[in-house]
Amino acid sequence: MNRQLVVALLAFATVLAGVPAPAAAAVDQTAQQQTTQCTFPMTVTDATGTEVTITDDPERVVTTNPSAAQTMWELGARDEVVGVSQYAMYLDGASEKGNVSGSGGLNVEAVIGLEPDLVLVPNSSYNAEPDRIGQLRSADISVVVFESGESLGAVANKTERIGRMTGNCEAGVERAGEMRDSMAHMEQALDGVERPVGLNSFFGYTSGSETFISDLMTTAGLRNGAAEANLTGFAPINEELVVEMNPEYIVVPDHAPVPSSPAYNSTTAIQEDNVIVIEAHKLQQPAPRAIEASEEILEVVHPDAYERYQQLENESATESTEDATETTTATDATETDAAGSTATTESSESTTESDAPGFGVVAGLAAIGAVVLLARRR
Known part of the structure; x- marks a missing residue:
């Protein structure tokens, strides 16, 4: 019995000593799972x-x-x-x-x-x-x-x-x-880039400061002329102000007409046909697809920065895929070693079954999720 116990302990120690990185990754993965688990009842x-x-x-x-x-x-x-x-x-x-x-x-x-x-x-x-x-x-x-x-x-x-x-x-x-990463990548891609004045227009109204539309415009590399004119929230805009700010780009939802009047027609945006029409569910709904409105504005206003942004997005998605794949490979190696140790004693079999296989499933799902992420974000 003592000999069997020693053999079992040595086998278990060999597994732990031989694969420290996968074990750490497994612990990190467990911690991440715990932070993304929902617990009910919940009071908000x-x-x-x-x-x-x-x-x-x-x-x-x-x-x-x-x-x-x-x-x-x-x-x-x-x-x-x-x-x-x-x-x-x-x-x-x-x-x-x-x-x-x-x-x-x-x-x-x-x-x-x-x-x-x-x-x-x-x-x-x-x-x-x-x-x-x-x-x-x-x-x-x-x-x-x-x-x-x-x-x-x-x-x-x-x-x-x-x-x-x-x-x-x-x-x-x-x-x-994903949204936060995209915002950070746009900021990085726009570093040092000059930002022209833009104006959001819909049925005589505009988006001033303290609106997500203003933020998605500035995130995409525009200055919001309405916010700079001290308009707050969703507010009507008069034509004198339009002439004064002379926007270089006008952003409109697809269900609203492009503004047309002597004031608007005098702007650089209209004269140079710099009108960006975006689907309303992206531009006017404070929901995840709003980041796509920023992407569309960025592509039109700053095409070079947009290319850098796409590169950053692709690199980020690739890194996520590679990290998940490395974790899966390392975990599979842990499972292989653990499977070998199960032949030594029943004690080591119990330990490896309760730990290694579970982490392998999680890592595999993480790799699949990363690949789906790469496809979806395009």
Whole structure:
């Protein structure tokens, strides 16, 4: 018995001594998993100061605004959504969901009839109809109201938070991380580049400071003329100011007309046909696809910087793939060594089965995820 015990201990020590790096990677991987695991019940404080307790992982989610719906789609969680607003119908499969829009706004009865576990309410929905949101809360439905998305960083934070509240923690962390990485890569690609003046225009309004549209424009290498003119939020803009700022680029959503008047026609943007038309669901919804609006602006305004940005994105995705592959290879080696040690004693068999195979599965999934990331970000 003593000889068997010594042999078992030596075999176990050999495994530990021979593969220290994979063991460390396994520990790091476990720690990362723990930070991306959702735990219920969960209590959150929303934008209204209301404490909301989500008792279980929600299986039925209603979104009252297209930005919340888009976020759920981007998290790969559209199957959990049972209700959307009419302006979210552009999303693939949204027409199969319940429509919670009514003639005067949110249809409270329709929402209640869908028996949701959780209702996601962007700030714009709450500001438009707080009484109706109150009715949902009176019906004992968990309702979370979000803050205004005043920057791309805030949109990334909201994406991560929605992932956590809907049981999609890992997807939320991943998608938010993609946004933050892209923002950092744009900043790096634009280092030292001169930034022209841009103006967002839609039906006589513009996006001033403290708006995510202003941030996505400046992230893409434009100066926001409206913000520099001390306009805040979404505000009307007069033609005298348009002439004064003389934007070199005008950014419009695809559902709005290109502004046309003597004032606008005198600008460099119109005279040089520097009008950037972007799909509204990217430009005007504070959701993950907003980063794509920045990419489109960057490509038009700073083509050289855009090429550098694409290179940084590709390098980042490649590094992620290689890191995941190296972890998988190292873990497979650990499993091979562990499998060899199982032939020595039953004691070492128990140890290796409880540790090495589990890390191998996680590392394999990480590698697959990195490859999918590379394809999706293009």
